[in-house]
Amino acid sequence: MSADTTPSTAPPRPVILLTEGGTRQYSGVGRARAAAAIAVVSWALAVVAVVLMFVGRPVIDELLWFFVVDASVACVYGTVAAVTLSRRAHPVPWLLGLAAVGGGLAAFGYAYEVWSARPGGLEPNETLAMLQNTAWVPGTIALFLVVPWLVRDHPLGWEWLGVLAGSAVTTAITLAAVFEWEQILSLFRVSIGLGLLTAAVVELRHRFGPAEERNGLGWLALGTTILAVSFVPVVSPQTWLPFWTTPILHLVSQTIFPAAVLVAVLRNRMWGLRLVVSRAVLAGLLAAGLLGLYIVTTLVLTRLLPSSDGLAHLLAAGAVAVAVQPARLVAARRVHALVYGDATDPSRVVRRLGSQLVGSTSVEELLSGVTEDIGRSMRLESVTVDAEGIDPVRWGRPTEAPTSVDLRHRGERVGVIEVSPLPGEALSARDLTTLRDLSSVVAAAVAVARAGADLAEMRLRLAAARLEERRVLRREIHDGLGPSLAGIRLGLQGARNLLATDPEAGQVLLARLQDEVDAATNGVRSLSHHLLPPVLDELGLGAALTELAGRYDGSGLHVDVECDRLEGLDPQVAAAAYGIASEATTNVARHADATHCWISAVRHVDGFLLLVIADDGRGVSADVTPGVGSRSMRERAEEQGGSLDVRPRPGGGTEVHATIPLEVARA
Structure with a gap:
């Protein structure tokens, strides 16, 4: 299918959301300089921190996991914040930037402490060392307590309560971390509960919110839940979740949360980023899912086969190998739905x-x-x-x-x-x-x-044509048959009187009345034949046209009929053709001043009936307004899906060309 596509090349403009309630203008096209600054600072902090860690050669322990989380937060959220902020000035990318810079500072603080602990390293610095425990707090907590409430285009209503509550808890935890308050564990418990509530509200918006805002919210709810649950081991060291679960869950959330924010904030318009986001999320989900499958399978088989001597690990690896392709197909469908919405299907x-x-x-x-x-x-x-x-x-x-x-x-x-x-x-x-x-x-x-x-439109025209036909019938009966019958009735009364006094005059009057009855009978027969003659049903269109031509014998108009084999015509097609021929011949007799008329009906190989009525009369002037008869002929043809054209005849006179599909009436 050929298509004319003309993409727009207009420069960016402020974001305008058009809804049934009117037009609401939102923030502009982005903050390119601020976006670049966030990306440079967060990535620089992460790179410097990784270099310091490499030089410092740290001991591999649980704290190293948190360093990996902080460095990855700086890189991942710094990139997402820059991409989003460069395209749309929205509160969410600013909070993502806060999380990215905070993660970079925390990673740098821990790396500096590791490096300063080495012989010959830099002097220890308490302020920098404190960054690893405090810098990450405001941005990370705001990710699952504040950001989900702000991912929307419609103005906030009661949701402002969620934003205020999340901001208050984030601020309190940040102050508790800086000043080392004892209540920090209680505040983390509050953050977990509020985070789960926030995730539930986001999921409700995903299911029942405005249709244009739903894409990505399901993933955002999942990422919010993971971030909230990740702090459970922090507040309850005795929980069944080991302490290293927190950084693992943070890394898993980075597979889902940033992509959901990109899709939801940029509303599925990410230009070339779509492919990158799709592949990154797919790879992350596969890695996290298969790693989780391997760990769980290994733990279960180790308990079931305590003396397997490596068999548990081998079977777990086999389970991962079997699950790769099914997991990839399922994850690919989910990711495509995230990135492309309904447009992917x-x-x-x-x-x-x-x-x-x-x-x-x-x-x-x-x-x-x-x-x-x-x-x-x-x-x-x-x-x-x-x-x-x-x-x-x-x-x-x-x-x-x-x-x-x-x-x-x-x-x-x-x-x-x-x-x-x-x-x-x-x-x-x-x-x-x-x-x-x-x-x-x-x-x-x-x-x-x-x-x-x-x-x-056809129904209206058909109703008008039927109304006009009724008017013609009423006029013919009222002006023709009605006066004739009334005259005959009066004549019969006169003949009745004459028969008693002058029988011979009465007989003459009865003979005259008989002639009038014959004329009225012929008029009724002619009117009925004009509408639909019996021979049309009995012998077909060819015989009906021949009979039509015979009516004009002795009238001064000679009518010739030429028909090929027209057997088996649909009754509606035959009736329409006869009606057109009858009306056209009547017009010739009344208005054309012609001596010869030709009627031709031919079954065309392309599946239509070609009907031509021609005369040698004076023709039709170009400025003549079509009358009832002309409109009636055209409507008869169009009712069957055909067409009608009135044109001058070569050599003088007029031709009426009608084409009527042979199969239309059966469709």
């Missing part, structure tokens, strides 16, 4: 569009539902369906030149669909591919809408 959107085709009660409702489904599924700013013969249907309001894709149905261009991404964003190649895939469904919807509009 066009069939899901097609099914929803199909429900619109079935459930809509009007053309406007059908196209409005289709445009809204595409806009919400692909997270667009606006969608416009502009179809020929139908008023344009719009969802949203574009703020820049849109991208257009042709709508084609059975090879015919039926319109165009125009879409525009959210301000400051762009459509990717995958978006355009999805849009082209959906355009065929939209084209079908447009075709259905056009067919519905044509059907409604």
Whole structure:
């Protein structure tokens, strides 16, 4: 399918969210300098810390795990904060930057302490050493107590309570860490409970919140839960979770949480980052999942096979090898749904569009539902369906030149669909591919809408034609048959009186009345034959046209009929053809001042009946307004899906050309 795609190249603008309630303007396109500063500082701290640790050659213990977490937080969240902040000035990337810089400072503080403990190292510094226990606190705690509340486009309502509570707990834990308060464990317990509550609220938003904000929230809820649970070993050393579980869970959360923030804050418009995020999350999930499977399997088999002498590890490795491919397939589907939303599965959107085709009660409702489904599924700013013969249907309001894709149905261009991404964003190649895939469904919807509009118009025209036919019948009966019967009734009364006094005059009057009855009978027969002669049903269209021509014998108009084999015609097709021929011949007799008329009916090889009525009369002037008869002929042809054309005849006169599909009435 060929499509005209014209991507927008307009410069970035402030983010504008268009909803049913109106237009709300949010923060601008980003803070490039601040984003670069966060990335440079966090990465520099992490690199320096790793170098110092390498030089210091630390003892491998639990604290080293926390160093790995702090360094990875600096790199991962520093990158995510920079990417997000450079594209959208939002509170969330600032908090991610705080976590990144805090993690870098904590890693640097621990590395400096390790290096200073070596012979010949730098002098110990209490302030720098304290960073490892305090610098990470505000950013990390805010990740699961404050950030999830702020990942939204709609203004905060009662959710401000969650932001205030999370900020208060974060501040309290930070002060407790700096001043070494004894209440810090109690504050951590509060943070765990509040974190789980925050995760539950995010999951509810994922299930029941605004459709345009749901993508990524499920993963954000999972990451928030992991971060909250990771502090359980800290507050309860006697728990069944070992102490090293905390850094492990922090590392696992870094596989999920940053990607969820990227998707949710940037609303699925990450340009080339999509592929990077997708592969990074997939790799992280596989690594974490397979490592967890290996550890759990090893622990279980070691208890079941205490004297296995390495057999437990071998069987665990085999279980991991077997689980690699199924785990990859499951994780890939989940990750694609995270990064691309509904756009990763066009069939899901097609099914929803199909429900619109079935459930809509009007053309406007059908196209409005289709445009809204595409806009919400692909997270667009606006969608416009502009179809020929139908008023344009719009969802949203574009703020820049849109991208257009042709709508084609059975090879015919039926319109165009125009879409525009959210301000400051762009459509990717995958978006355009999805849009082209959906355009065929939209084209079908447009075709259905056009067919519905044509059907409604045809019904109105058919009702008007039937009304006009009734008016003609009423006029013929009222002006023709009615006066004739009234005259005959009066004549019979006169003949009745004459028979008693002058029988001979009475007989003459009865003979005259008999002639009038014959004339009235012929008029009724002619009227009925004009509508639908019995011979049409009994012998077919050819015989009916021959009978039609015979009516004009002796009238001064000679009518010739030429027909090929017309047996087996659908009765509706035959009736329409006869009606056209009868009306056209009547027009010739009344208005053309012609001496010769030709009727030709030929079954064409392309599946239609070609009917031509020609005369040698004076022709039809170009400025003549078509009358009832002409409109009636055209409507008869169009009711069967055909067409009718009135044109000058070469050599003088007029030709009426009608084409009627032979199979339309059976469809």
